[in-house]
Amino acid sequence: MDTAIWDQLVTLHGMVNQRLAKEMQRRHGIGLSEYQALCRLANADDGELRMQELAELIGLNQSSVSRLVARLESAGLTRRDLCPKDRRGVYTVITEEGRALQRKAAPTYQETLTMALDEASADARVTEFAAKLRA
Template sequence: MTSVKAEPRWLGPGEARAWRAYVIASELLRRQLNRELQDNHGLALPDYEVLVRLSEREGWQMRMSQLAGQVASSKSRLSHQISRLEKSGLVRRSGCPEDARGVVAELTQKGMEVLRTAAPTHVDGVRSHLVDLMSPEEQAVVAAVFERVIAHLDLS
């Protein structure tokens, strides 16, 4: 017995326009924000995002598995990233007190200083390249749409 595949639900012109604009704009925005952090602070955007997540936690620390979910990274990729940040003295790893198998990443004082120095550059970029280009109503729509996408795709 052969199964008949349903015809794909092809994107209409408006749907294709929205999709392509998102793909191109998000890539250009991340590239620009990364360039600004690299040029001014020698810090890559993904590393900045890790430092921010840690800085927002009590004790500046978080389980590696939770951190991976927060920055939309695989555990393996995050482990390599944390190794680089450790070599730079920005983060350190330690065992998890609640679970002997768990590992905790912790922001160091040097990491916090780098973050405090880089944050104004990042927020200026986010504001000038995205936030200030939208009305408050558009900001609410963008937030709602992508929170829905995150909820749909979050497998953690």
């Protein structure tokens, strides 16, 4: 395994995520994890996912995703639902307000991602890896 490439990936990921998180908070009042959760829910069948599935899709542990979903629920962006076949299964479901915020924030995400990758292309620590992503 080439650890130099892995190190570039980790560094680039941190740089881009930091920039995305700052802009999502500044422009839309939500964190990056909240936005990513709304995206996954907006693209899911019926706009719902099991809590464990959402945790895996956005890279959070069960405890963190529970807190995240609680914040989204408090803001009216999602709601919880029980699985009709298995009452132990809990789903989180995106609301119309959540869909509207996700659609409104999507251009900011794309614009910021493009700018962050452009800037990273000039950073000697990640130039090679960033160029491969841009190709």
